[in-house]
Amino acid sequence: MPTITLPEREIPVIGDYDVVVAGGGPGGIPAAVAAARAGAKTLLIERYGYLGGMATAGLIAVILGIKASGTDEPMMGGIGEELCREMHSIGGAPEYEVAVERGGLSFDPETFKLVSDAMVLGTGVDLRLHSWAVDTIVEDGLVSALVLESKSGRQAVTGRVFIDATGDGDLVWQAGADFTHGREFDGAMMAMGSMFVFSGVDQERLPTGDEHDALLERAQQAVTAGEINAYNPRWGRNPLNPGWDRTVPGRRANEYVANATRFAGDCTDVEDLTRGEVQVRRDTWDLIDWWRRNVPGMENAYLVQSPPHIGLRESRQMVGHDIVTGEDVVEARTREDAVARCPYWIDIHCPLGRTKNSTHLCYKKCPNDPPCAIYEERYEDLPGNADDEHREGLYPKDGLWFDIPWGSLVSADIPNLLAAGRNISADHHAMSALRVMGTCMAIGEAAGEGAAMAADSQDAAAIDVPELQRRLRANGAAV
Numbered sequence: 001m002p003t004i005t006l007p008e009r010e011i012p013v014i015g016d017y018d019v020v021v022a023g024g025g026p027g028g029i030p031a032a033v034a035a036a037r038a039g040a041k042t043l044l045i046e047r048y049g050y051l052g053g054m055a056t057a058g059l060i061a062v063i064l065g066i067k068a069s070g071t072d073e074p075m076m077g078g079i080g081e082e083l084c085r086e087m088h089s090i091g092g093a094p095e096y097e098v099a100v101e102r103g104g105l106s107f108d109p110e111t112f113k114l115v116s117d118a119m120v121l122g123t124g125v126d127l128r129l130h131s132w133a134v135d136t137i138v139e140d141g142l143v144s145a146l147v148l149e150s151k152s153g154r155q156a157v158t159g160r161v162f163i164d165a166t167g168d169g170d171l172v173w174q175a176g177a178d179f180t181h182g183r184e185f186d187g188a189m190m191a192m193g194s195m196f197v198f199s200g201v202d203q204e205r206l207p208t209g210d211e212h213d214a215l216l217e218r219a220q221q222a223v224t225a226g227e228i229n230a231y232n233p234r235w236g237r238n239p240l241n242p243g244w245d246r247t248v249p250g251r252r253a254n255e256y257v258a259n260a261t262r263f264a265g266d267c268t269d270v271e272d273l274t275r276g277e278v279q280v281r282r283d284t285w286d287l288i289d290w291w292r293r294n295v296p297g298m299e300n301a302y303l304v305q306s307p308p309h310i311g312l313r314e315s316r317q318m319v320g321h322d323i324v325t326g327e328d329v330v331e332a333r334t335r336e337d338a339v340a341r342c343p344y345w346i347d348i349h350c351p352l353g354r355t356k357n358s359t360h361l362c363y364k365k366c367p368n369d370p371p372c373a374i375y376e377e378r379y380e381d382l383p384g385n386a387d388d389e390h391r392e393g394l395y396p397k398d399g400l401w402f403d404i405p406w407g408s409l410v411s412a413d414i415p416n417l418l419a420a421g422r423n424i425s426a427d428h429h430a431m432s433a434l435r436v437m438g439t440c441m442a443i444g445e446a447a448g449e450g451a452a453m454a455a456d457s458q459d460a461a462a463i464d465v466p467e468l469q470r471r472l473r474a475n476g477a478a479v
């Protein structure tokens, strides 16, 4: 590939901070708030014009990871819980206790944006929206500055501790720190895929019982025949989630969120992102069109909103001082240096993007022909792997949780570089669990609090972890 050389130029340094957080999603928001509350001069950078990451830009309307089955122990608490309660206070989410009972908190993404702004700014965080972190400068083994790109041009910001909450490990990659991605044996990452909001459903006329089952079977056949490309072609209220009202009570009463599409690719590759956006958009329209033509009560269904960004499940994982593994998940491993908890399960969306035959997730035997190598080579012996839908063996045992250790948030290469959210140090199996938003928020809070403690030394691995745990607990976090 031909290259060009950019001329050397000077760019303005717009600020100097104790803690710089790049990425304003479920990992980055609590990180910035926690750091500022701990007294650190904090900057939060976000490439979009609003906060929330996948929660808002991905329309991911249910916060999972706030409850472990079989125990009343809190799983998140802290700033994440505060944000959820704030959304409830303005009618954008159910009561927190009700959500915990249900196992997930449904919310209106517009409320998430508003509440995040207020929390971040109300804590004294400096916020820069519409700003991409495009380069990470390392000097003498430490990150010294981030280069930002925006409508104001190219600018830099200096700092003492930097938190990569970009989801994609952009800072880790730019800084030249070690990272992994995807499955251990071929690097393939979980499929991308977009949630979408639809409406125009006559709930009363939707088929039920045998009629519903026969129609769903026809939808699966349409997938197999290539008429539609959806791993989950269900309609109306998602019957996979009985008792869950995916809409916010009193608002968006006839709007539904579907999670149906898949695209295999590398979400750090702009060409894959482009192909993914185009394919997922086409697949969404085809699916709604099929519903309109085939499902009683869906004749007037229409697309209300597709997300501004294709849904991203997995990309780069920073290599940290410690790593969270799939064994940790199924063994419900607890740690001395725990800074967050995750009760969620190994939830891998086919990295090959397959949708046919309704193979939902990798834990089920793949009925595709030829059979998927993943199942043959890697998954056959997993205790939960079976033709049926039971997931035993993929959840933390006995309805417990696994701990996120402090070392998995700290880069093994660069002492003042942390990760917060889905891009912490974890293998493919563990990240498929800890990526849920409740856990990302808990991780974010720990990263921010710990970063503030490391601001003087710039050595995050050396902080007093029991003191960090004490501070987190004092703030209501579940540790």
Ligand SMILES: Cc1cc2nc3c(=O)[nH]c(=O)nc-3n(C[C@H](O)[C@H](O)[C@H](O)COP(=O)(O)OP(=O)(O)OC[C@H]3O[C@@H](n4cnc5c(N)ncnc54)[C@H](O)[C@@H]3O)c2cc1C
Binding pocket: 022, 023, 024, 025, 026, 027, 028, 045, 046, 047, 048, 051, 052, 053, 054, 055, 058, 060, 061, 062, 063, 064, 065, 131, 132, 133, 134, 165, 166, 167, 168, 170, 192, 193, 194, 195, 259, 310, 311, 312, 313, 420, 421, 422, 423, 435, 436, 437, 438, 440
């Ligand atoms: C289809 C789908 C369904 C899902 N369903 C659920 C669900 O039901 N419940 C659940 O809890 N979780 C769900 N998830 C997972 C969850 O949404 C994510 O794992 C979670 O949002 C990760 O949070 P994060 O902050 O680590 O990353 P993200 O949410 O990706 O946020 C990263 C932020 O960083 C910003 N950013 C990125 N790069 C840069 C840069 N270079 N400079 C500046 N800013 C940058 C982004 O704009 C974004 O705001 C789902 C995900 C997908 C894709």
